Amino acid sequence: MSEPGLIRLAPGRADAAAAEKLRALQILAEATSSLPGDAGVEEWLGRFLATMIRLTDAAAGAVRVVAEDGRQLRLVASAGLPAEVAAREKLMPLDCGACGVAVREAAVNPAASALACATHTSQSWFAGFGGMIVVPLTHHGSVLGVYNLFLRAPRLIPGEVVLLYRSIGEHLGMALENARLARENLRMTVMNERQMMANEVHDSLAQTMAYMKMRLALLLDALRADERERALKYASDLQDGLGEAYADLRELLAQFRSRMDPLGLVHALQGIAAGFEDRTGVALTIDNRLPELDLTVDEEANVFHIVQEALANVARHSGARRARVVMEERAGEYAFSVEDDGNGFFALGSRAGATGEPRELRHHxxxxxxxxxxxxxxxxxxxxNLPQGGARVGLAFPVAAAERPGGS
Ligand SMILES: Nc1ncnc2c1ncn2[C@@H]1O[C@H](COP(=O)(O)OP(=O)(O)OP(=O)(O)O)[C@@H](O)[C@H]1O
Ligand SMILES: [Mg+2]
Incomplete structure (x- = not known):
């Protein structure tokens, strides 16, 4: 094996080597047993620096991550660095000294010179160290950050320990990458949600407002022409429009507010069911045949909004007297269906048993x-459309989380 920086031990150093190996194994064990929580990966890396320092017997240390611009290393945490040195080190060029080499080669350097740091940064503080270990944080060969561990005296680090450091770097790199993906996911969710809100406002309130604007112009014309009858008609249209806009607004607010129930999907659906009949005149039952539902909060919210819209449609369009939501598992899929005993989908020709994706519905x-x-x-x-009359809107998706986007 030709690991860069591999240093062969002279005979008689076996004890020291065993101790180094034990320490590295301890670090690896700690890295794998603790994972960054909600507090954020950078804070976790900062805390982990203390473990690295303790177990490598270093006098000081720093952890840096590649900045968003991809050209600099940003200091995330340091220990033992005087405040003025830490302030100067806040952002360093990506190619600076031993860190730069570790980033380029994605390789651990167990015997870097801290003296070189003193030269590169004009910080004489670094000259007080006899050696430095640089551990890159890697993910699939690309480097996302580095740990610097400053040693008072140079120390020989055996090759197998270097390999352990590499594993530690890979583990920490994976945590960094996971955090980046989680951030990206969150951004996408927020963007999608905003897009959806914009769509909903556009298609309800915006249209009613546009209609009222036109009616108002006609009303003004009629008033200027002193045409009382016409003016009264447009004023009455405006009044209707305003009533509709107000109802739209209230519906939108209710939709935007109905974020996921903290007690989960089933509770949220029961929440809709309570009072549904009073609000809509349609008697609603929830038939939950699922012993267990294993969904993320995002997935629960998607299911909830689908069922909510299907039920809103039952209330608005079906003319039904009764409806039910059935939740079950069929052939490896979760199946949620909303059935009613109303008129059925007109776009399906109200044919009993008719299914499919009628063209007309695509614009809704x-x-x-x-x-x-x-x-x-x-x-x-x-x-x-159901054979006995009425309609069914069904949602089916895989039970196995791994088959769903973002599932694991
Ligand atoms: N349960 C149902 N029974 C009969 N027809 C329905 C039912 N649900 C929906 N429809 C028909 O399907 C059409 C499309 O529904 P969709 O929810 O896409 O639009 P919408 O309710 O008209 O408007 P919005 O965009 O505000 O939801 C409805 O206009 C209605 O004609
Ligand atoms: Mg609708």
Missing amino acids: LGVNIMRERAQRLAGRIEIA
């Missing part, structure tokens, strides 16, 4: 948003 926002949400669950929406 509610069903489209349902489909978008179903896609995010790697699932699909099925719409059908």
Whole structure:
């Protein structure tokens, strides 16, 4: 094996080597047993620096991550560095000294010179160290950060220990990469949610407002022309429009506020069911045949909004007297269906048993948003008219988390 920086031990140093190996193994064990929590990966790396320092018997240390611009190393945490040195080290060029080499080669350097740091940074403080270990934090060969461990006296680090340091760097690099992916996911979720809110405002309130604007212009014309009858008609249209806009607004607010229930999906659905009949005149039952539901909060929110829209449609369009939500597991899929005993989908020709994706429905926002949400669950929406009359809107998606986007 030709690990760069590999240093062969002279006979008689076996004890020291064993001690080094034990320390590195301890670090690796600690790295694998603790994972960054919600507090954030950088804080965790900072805390982990203390472990690295203790177990490598270093006098000081620093952890840096590659900055967003990809050209600098940003100091995330340091221990033992005087404040003025830490302040100067806040951002360093990516190619600076031993860190730069470790980044370029994605390799541990167990015998770097801290003296070189003194020269590169004009900080004489570094000259007080006899050696430095540089451990790059890697993920699939690319370097996301580095640990510097400053040693008072130079020390021989055996090759197998260097390999252990490499594993530690890979583990920490993976934690950094996971945190980056989690941030990206969160950003995407927020963006999608905003896009959806914009769509909903556009398709409800914005249209009613545009209608009122036109009516107002006509009302003004009529008033200027002193045409009382026409003016009264447009004023009455405006009044209706305003009532509709207000109802739209209230509906939008209710939708935006109905974030996921902290007690989970089943509780959230029971929340809709309570009072549904009073609000809509449709008697609703929830038939939950799922012993267990293993979904992330995001996935629960998607299911909830799909069922919520299907139920809103039952109330608005079906003319049904009764509806039910069935939750079950079928052939490795979760199946949620909303059935009603109303008129069925007109776009399906109200044919009993008719299923599919009628063209006419593609322009409606509610069903489209349902489909978008179903896609995010790697699932699909099925719409059908029932043989006994009424309609069923079904959502099916894989039970196995691994088959769903973002699932593991
Ligand atoms: N349960 C149902 N029974 C009968 N027809 C329905 C039912 N659900 C939906 N529809 C029909 O499907 C159409 C599409 O529904 P969709 O939710 O996409 O749009 P919408 O409710 O008209 O408007 P919005 O964009 O505000 O949701 C409805 O306009 C309605 O004609
Ligand atoms: Mg709708």
